[in-house]
Amino acid sequence: MILPGATLGLLGGGQLGRMFTVAARTLGYRVTVVDPDPHAPAAEFATRHLATAYTDAAALDELARTCAAVTTEFENAPAAALDALAHRTVVRPGGASVAVAQDRRREKEFFSANRFPVGAHAFIESMADIDAAMKRVPLPAILKTARFGYDGKGQARIHNRAALEAAFRQWKEVPCVLEEMLELELEISVVLARGGDGAIAVFPVAENSHARGILDVAIAPARIPAALAAEATSLATRIAQGLDYEGVLAVEMFVVKGRLLMNEIAPRPHNSGHYTIDACRTSQFEQQVRVLCGLPLGDPSQHTPAVMLNLLGDIWGGGEPDWEAVLAHPGAHLHLYGKREARPGRKMGHVTVCEEPAARALEVALRIRDALGIGTQDESTALAAGVQGR
Ligand code: ADP
Ligand code: MG
Numbered sequence: 001m002i003l004p005g006a007t008l009g010l011l012g013g014g015q016l017g018r019m020f021t022v023a024a025r026t027l028g029y030r031v032t033v034v035d036p037d038p039h040a041p042a043a044e045f046a047t048r049h050l051a052t053a054y055t056d057a058a059a060l061d062e063l064a065r066t067c068a069a070v071t072t073e074f075e076n077a078p079a080a081a082l083d084a085l086a087h088r089t090v091v092r093p094g095g096a097s098v099a100v101a102q103d104r105r106r107e108k109e110f111f112s113a114n115r116f117p118v119g120a121h122a123f124i125e126s127m128a129d130i131d132a133a134m135k136r137v138p139l140p141a142i143l144k145t146a147r148f149g150y151d152g153k154g155q156a157r158i159h160n161r162a163a164l165e166a167a168f169r170q171w172k173e174v175p176c177v178l179e180e181m182l183e184l185e186l187e188i189s190v191v192l193a194r195g196g197d198g199a200i201a202v203f204p205v206a207e208n209s210h211a212r213g214i215l216d217v218a219i220a221p222a223r224i225p226a227a228l229a230a231e232a233t234s235l236a237t238r239i240a241q242g243l244d245y246e247g248v249l250a251v252e253m254f255v256v257k258g259r260l261l262m263n264e265i266a267p268r269p270h271n272s273g274h275y276t277i278d279a280c281r282t283s284q285f286e287q288q289v290r291v292l293c294g295l296p297l298g299d300p301s302q303h304t305p306a307v308m309l310n311l312l313g314d315i316w317g318g319g320e321p322d323w324e325a326v327l328a329h330p331g332a333h334l335h336l337y338g339k340r341e342a343r344p345g346r347k348m349g350h351v352t353v354c355e356e357p358a359a360r361a362l363e364v365a366l367r368i369r370d371a372l373g374i375g376t377q378d379e380s381t382a383l384a385a386g387v388q389g390r
Pocket of ligand 1: 119142144149150151152153179180181182183184187210213252263264
């Protein structure tokens with residue numbers, strides 16, 4: 001066990017790194033963050049910030065010498081850097097499971113090999129693969145780059161063969177996955193922590209609504225039948241076990257015709273799990289610290305129904321948003337990430353409304369959404385009615 005007082009290393013200092021750092025510092029650890037951005041969100045709370053490239057040999061050497069354990073906040077941390085560190089200190093999650101999560105092809109192959117349900121899909125690595133892909137995957141479809149996509153980036157909707165060829169060519173023929181466009185009833189996610197001893201703590205299932213490819217609202221617990229929630233929990237648990245995963249893992253799933261299909265996994269805390277900070281006995285970030293340090297897992301149970309709203313840069317269009325409209329609600333918890341520049345689509349913060357009963361949490365959240373000028377009235381109406389698939 002790595003006990004409080006030790007120094008932990010973090011590759012990447014974005015908002016996930018910031019919330020990890022807060023949890024680690026609260027528990028009494030020191031944190032060294034590597035992030036080239038001098039204003040990285042995590043740096044404000046870190047004990048030490050190395051503002052340099054993730055591949056900087058001197059920085060990696062310092063992490064290896066001074067940190068009892070190292071983790072990363074994003075799946076695209078250079079594998080070579082993680083491998084080099086793993087020879088000299090504890091690195092969690094391990095490179096092998098990160099390699100699966102950062103590549104949609106490997107992810108799909110893992111799901112299929114282990115009989116986890118997935119929609120129709122095909123891999124495209126050269127123009128020669130397009131014929132076979134068109135036969136396997138009905139149109140309309142979505143073409144996704146196998147790597148480096150996030151928040152809907154690296155995705156194109158495909159309605160015919162010409163569009164498929166054009167998109168693949170435009171992306172310089174990097175490896176891609178073509179997926180059938182599914183009729184989503186609902187999107188849900190399961191966040192869990194798995195320790196080195198195989199112990200697992202699963203957070204309640206969240207129901208996720210996206211707008212323009214980015215998570216907009218997460219409702220926890222999800223408004224789904226108990227049997228479906230139990231199945232989602234069981235699938236996520238088996239995925240973590242199948243990967244022999246150590247750390248916090250998020251599994252995104254689709255509900256299609258009442259059945260669950262796997263979408264993707266993230267080897268880290270997840271945007272849809274931010275509600276755990278205010279609504280669960282242990283947050284996903286504290287769990288991340290606990291697993292990294294080999295501590296027993298905390299209690300993941302939820303004490304209050306929660307609705308989380310993402311705050312994107314769009315709402316800074318007319319200057320600083322009206323925080324008083326958020327702070328006026330005693331059940332609303334404001335989290336701002338300290339980013340200097342607000343750009344459209346950039347995640348600047350989130351609000352979690354914790355209220356009893358769940359319907360009240362949603363009502364307050366939608367009122368805040370409206371006051372801050374987030375999204376459209378149609379989206380709010382759909383959220384209130386519990387219909388999605390937008
Ligand atoms: P990322 O989250 O990395 O941007 P995802 O694969 O999760 O990529 O896709 C983003 C969103 O696009 C999903 O949450 C979902 O709303 C939609 N989407 C992705 N794949 C499909 C699909 N096969 N059918 C319908 N909608 C999809
Ligand atoms: Mg996703």
